Every structure is written in C-alpha cells, then in structure tokens.
Amino acid sequence: MFTKVLVAEDYEIANQGIVKVLNDEVDIHNIHEAKYCDDAYLKFRKAHKDGELFELLITDLSFKEDHKVQIRTSGIELIQDIRKIQPDIKVIVYSQESRPDKINMLFQKLNINGYVCKGQHAVKELVNCVQGVYKGDTVLPAEVTDATKDNIINLDDFDIMLLEELAQGFTKKEIVQKLKKQKISPNSESTIDKRVSKLFDDFKAKNTTHLVAIVKDLGLL
Incomplete structure (x- = not known):
C-alpha cells in the first residue's frame, strides 16, 4: 500500500x-x-x-x-x-x-x-x-x-488544436491557411468546416465565443 x-x-x-x-x-x-x-x-x-x-x-x-x-x-x-x-x-x-x-x-x-x-x-x-x-x-x-x-465527448489532438486556434481568435479560413503553411493534414476547408461544426454540435455551442467558453470551463484549454 x-x-x-x-x-x-x-x-x-x-x-x-x-x-x-x-x-x-x-x-x-x-x-x-x-x-x-x-x-x-x-x-x-x-x-x-x-x-x-x-x-x-x-x-x-x-x-x-x-x-x-x-x-x-x-x-x-x-x-x-x-x-x-x-x-x-x-x-x-x-x-x-x-x-x-x-x-x-x-x-x-x-x-x-x-x-x-x-x-x-x-x-x-x-x-x-x-x-x-x-x-x-x-x-x-x-x-x-x-x-x-453518446454522452461523453472524446477529443483527439486535432480537435484540441482546432479549439486552441479558435480560442486565439483565428477564423476557419485562417486555420486552413495556417495548417497548409505548416504542412499539417488534414487541411482542406471542407474537413475543417466539418470538424468545427461537429465541435459545435458536441458541445451544443451557439457560436465560437460560446464554444470557447464551454471548453475553457471544462478545463480543455
């Protein structure tokens, strides 16, 4: 013991x-x-x-x-x-x-x-x-x-990265450009849009500000 x-x-x-x-x-x-x-x-x-x-x-x-x-x-x-x-x-x-x-x-x-x-x-x-x-x-x-x-949200490293970028005020288009510049995949606009939309649905967020507030309250950021 x-x-x-x-x-x-x-x-x-x-x-x-x-x-x-x-x-x-x-x-x-x-x-x-x-x-x-x-x-x-x-x-x-x-x-x-x-x-x-x-x-x-x-x-x-x-x-x-x-x-x-x-x-x-x-x-x-x-x-x-x-x-x-x-x-x-x-x-x-x-x-x-x-x-x-x-x-x-x-x-x-x-x-x-x-x-x-x-x-x-x-x-x-x-x-x-x-x-x-x-x-x-x-x-x-x-x-x-x-x-x-279904009640538990499982986030991978890419989701966390997207949340961090959104918390810093970057738009989805700016995140796409940043990923392409750093040669990080996936980096297509459609993929980023789908992942961010899923985060909105998972956390039942009304907008980006609301999403960031929720994940900060959960201690994810």
Missing part, C-alpha cells in the same frame, strides 16, 4: 475525513495535508528535494480564494506542475464535479489514475479508488461508467 500521501483540500472537514479514511480503512498514516495548491506544491517540492517522495496525490479541483496571492488556484494546475517534476506520481481527484465530460477530460488530458465524487458513498468509493490505483488500475467513477458513450 502507499506509504506517503499528499492531500490538497481546502475544506477542513473534508480534509479530516480523507485522513480518517486513509488511516482507518486503508492503513496509511504518513499523510501530509494542505489547504491551498501552492502549499501542497511547496510540500511536494521539499519532499522531492529531500528524496522522500510522495507516492500519491489526492486533490480537489476547486479551492476558495484567500487573502494571499496564489500562483496555482486549481487542482488541475497543481497536478500539471507536480507531474512535470514527478511524472509517475499517482493522482486521485476528489471533487464535487460530476459532469461526465469534465471527468473524462481529466483522465484523457491529465492522465489521472482515479476519480471520486464527493457524496453519500464517497468514503467507500475513496477506499476502493485508493486500493485500485495502488494495484495499477485506472478507477473511473460511476458518473463516467454509467454514462452512455
């Missing part, structure tokens, strides 16, 4: 709950807590520098604002910065976010190892998630496994 765990959670009751579950149900006792992403990152960096690595990060996604200026304000940023230094650290997200698309994005884009939705069955699910991740499994929550495939 994991021997050293870092928990990033800004609500004290939830924080204590996670620690109690890890202590009593999973027999993990070397647990370090942080209420803010920056604090969690500093604890991670010190442990990494001292050669006393954390094996598992359990983090929320959203954190309340504080009077101190925070460099990292979300669990996504914390995961990204920690993974830059220690790519093999296991990551479990523990959050109220229950939208299948956003949860699925975390697995696809951040390669997290497990996800637990806060709620009535969170304690049991957290225990199962920690045990599963330790065994090397990828533990999906019921919010994703119970969703039909």
Whole structure:
C-alpha cells in the first residue's frame, strides 16, 4: 500500500475525513495535508528535494480564494506542475464535479489514475479508488461508467488544436491557411468546416465565443 500521501483540500472537514479514511480503512498514516495548491506544491517540492517522495496525490479541483496571492488556484494546475517534476506520481481527484465530460477530460488530458465524487458513498468509493490505483488500475467513477458513450465527448489532438486556434481568435479560413503553411493534414476547408461544426454540435455551442467558453470551463484549454 502507499506509504506517503499528499492531500490538497481546502475544506477542513473534508480534509479530516480523507485522513480518517486513509488511516482507518486503508492503513496509511504518513499523510501530509494542505489547504491551498501552492502549499501542497511547496510540500511536494521539499519532499522531492529531500528524496522522500510522495507516492500519491489526492486533490480537489476547486479551492476558495484567500487573502494571499496564489500562483496555482486549481487542482488541475497543481497536478500539471507536480507531474512535470514527478511524472509517475499517482493522482486521485476528489471533487464535487460530476459532469461526465469534465471527468473524462481529466483522465484523457491529465492522465489521472482515479476519480471520486464527493457524496453519500464517497468514503467507500475513496477506499476502493485508493486500493485500485495502488494495484495499477485506472478507477473511473460511476458518473463516467454509467454514462452512455453518446454522452461523453472524446477529443483527439486535432480537435484540441482546432479549439486552441479558435480560442486565439483565428477564423476557419485562417486555420486552413495556417495548417497548409505548416504542412499539417488534414487541411482542406471542407474537413475543417466539418470538424468545427461537429465541435459545435458536441458541445451544443451557439457560436465560437460560446464554444470557447464551454471548453475553457471544462478545463480543455
């Protein structure tokens, strides 16, 4: 079982709950807590520098604002910065976010190892998630496994590239010209038009501005 765990959670009751579950149900006792992403990152960096690595990060996604200026304000940023230094650290997200698309994005884009939705069955699910991740499994929550495939949007690298270009204000014609100049395929106007139209349909966006706002809210950009 994991021997050293870092928990990033800004609500004290939830924080204590996670620690109690890890202590009593999973027999993990070397647990370090942080209420803010920056604090969690500093604890991670010190442990990494001292050669006393954390094996598992359990983090929320959203954190309340504080009077101190925070460099990292979300669990996504914390995961990204920690993974830059220690790519093999296991990551479990523990959050109220229950939208299948956003949860699925975390697995696809951040390669997290497990996800637990806060709620009535969170304690049991957290225990199962920690045990599963330790065994090397990828533990999906019921919010994703119970969703039909039609309800989950799967984006490839080309879709992400198109979304990034649209977010920067480029039109479809400008994107086509840019792709042709960089010799990136596919780059025909009809293909780009179809892919962008599909993104509009998938995210039920009314226009480009709406589309960009939706994907940013989902953490895709």
